[in-house]
Every structure is written in structure tokens, then in C-alpha cells.
Amino acid sequence: AQTIHQWPVAEIKAVGSPLSLGCTIKGKSSPNLYWYWQATGGTLQQLFYSITVGQVESVVQLNLSASRPKDDQFILSTEKLLLSHSGFYLCAWRPGGREQYFGPGTRLTVL
Amino acid sequence: GQQVQQSPASLVLQEGENAELQCNFSSTATQLQWFYQSPGGSLVSLLSNPSGTKHTGRLTSTTVTKERRSSLHISSSQTTDSGTYLCAIPPSNTNKVVFGTGTRLQVLP
Numbered sequence: 001a002q003t004i005h006q007w008p009v010a011e012i013k014a015v016g017s018p019l020s021l022g023c024t025i026k027g028k029s030s031p032n033l034y035w036y037w038q039a040t041g042g043t044l045q046q047l048f049y050s051i052t053v054g055q056v057e058s059v060v061q062l063n064l065s066a067s068r069p070k071d072d073q074f075i076l077s078t079e080k081l082l083l084s085h086s087g088f089y090l091c092a093w094r095p096g097g098r099e100q101y102f103g104p105g106t107r108l109t110v111l
Numbered sequence: 112g113q114q115v116q117q118s119p120a121s122l123v124l125q126e127g128e129n130a131e132l133q134c135n136f137s138s139t140a141t142q143l144q145w146f147y148q149s150p151g152g153s154l155v156s157l158l159s160n161p162s163g164t165k166h167t168g169r170l171t172s173t174t175v176t177k178e179r180r181s182s183l184h185i186s187s188s189q190t191t192d193s194g195t196y197l198c199a200i201p202p203s204n205t206n207k208v209v210f211g212t213g214t215r216l217q218v219l220p
Binding site: 034036038044100102 | 146156209211
């Protein structure tokens with residue numbers, strides 16, 4: 001069975017500090033991977049997707065970047081956090097164009 | 112691009128009542144998925160229903176593709192059903208997924 005993990009579970013960071021959020025999926029090779037962001041009380045927005053190692057497509061620009069250094073790993077990062085980056089970050093995978101499955105999420109608070 | 116609207120925005124029920132949630136989308140959809148988002152934020156897939164009617168437990172989803180709408184019926188609601196219900200549609204032939212605005216359901220004991 002496939003499992004998807006996200007780390008950390010929660011982060012409190014200062015404005016201007018760097019950020020790195022991770023997502024790993026186990027039990028599935030070459031998954032399509034996705035990053036989503038949700039502001040408190042807001043709609044889920046897709047940020048990035050990746051269909052293969054080293055290839056990432058941006059959907060919404062939020063002064064964030066993503067990378068896929070390994071087949072089972074998807075990283076979301078920025079060198080300088082903004083207050084507007086606060087929210088809930090979700091990683092998901094999608095087998096062959098069908099349903100999406102989500103990780104447990106990372107709650108980020110930027111102060 | 113694809114737009115997804117859900118209604119009602121919020122709904123309050125007494126335990127045991129039924130709920131009817133709606134999802135309307137602006138462009139043709141070959142896939143549609145309903146999710147439950149807990150108050151803590153985690154998402155759970157409920158149903159994948161691109162067309163027709165599907166049942167699982169107390170949930171029934173009916174999607175009328177040509178009318179670009181889908182509904183989610185929750186029968187005999189329970190307090191544990193409280194949370195936000197989201198529909199999501201990936202536009203055809205792309206990896207871009209659009210989520211609806213959500214329906215916040217509160218079931219009172």
C-alpha cells in the first residue's frame with residue numbers, strides 16, 4: 001500500500017527566514033506529485049506539480065519554489081518567508097489521472 | 112480556466128437529518144472527486160464520480176456531466192460528519208486541479 005508523509009507537521013517561522021517542507025511517497029514508483037496551499041478559511045490552491053524527477057511545473061506563483069530531487073520526494077521551499085505564506089500545505093499524489101490522495105499536511109505560521 | 116462553485120457555503124443540521132451538497136463547474140470534466148476536510152485540515156477522499164451515481168456507506172454522489180454539476184447526499188448525518196466538503200476537478204489532459212470553495216457542514220447533537 002502507498003503511504004504519503006509530510007514533514008514537519010507544523011512550523012512557526014519568522015518573516016524573512018527560509019523554509020523547506022518535504023513530502024515523500026512510499027510504495028509507488030514515478031508518482032505524479034502535487035503541492036497545495038490553503039490560507040486559513042480559504043480555498044485550496046494548487047501550487048506545483050511534478051510528473052518525473054527533476055521536472056516541476058508551477059501553477060500559482062507565491063514566491064515559492066519546488067523541486068523533485070528523487071522519484072519519491074517533493075520539496076517546497078523559499079529563501080524568504082512572507083506573512084502571506086502562512087497556512088496549510090498539502091502534498092498529494094495521483095495515480096494515472098484518477099483520484100488524488102493527500103498527505104497529512106504541514107501547518108505553517110509566519111510571524 | 113475551470114471554475115468550481117459549491118453550495119451552500121455552510122449548512123447546519125440536527126443529527127439524523129440528511130444533507131445535500133452541490134458542486135457546479137464551468138468546463139467539461141472527465142474526473143470529479145469529493146473530499147472531506149477535517150477541522151484540523153487533513154483531506155480524506157470520499158468518492159470519485161465523473162458521471163452517474165455512486166454510493167458508499169451513507170454517501171451518494173450524482174454527477175450529470177453534460178449539465179456540469181455534481182451533488183453529494185449525506186444520509187442520517189452524525190456529529191462526526193462535521194467539517195468541510197470539497198469537490199475537485201482536474202481539467203482534461205492536464206495536471207492542474209481546481210478545488211471548489213467548499214461547504215462547511217455542522218451537525219448538532
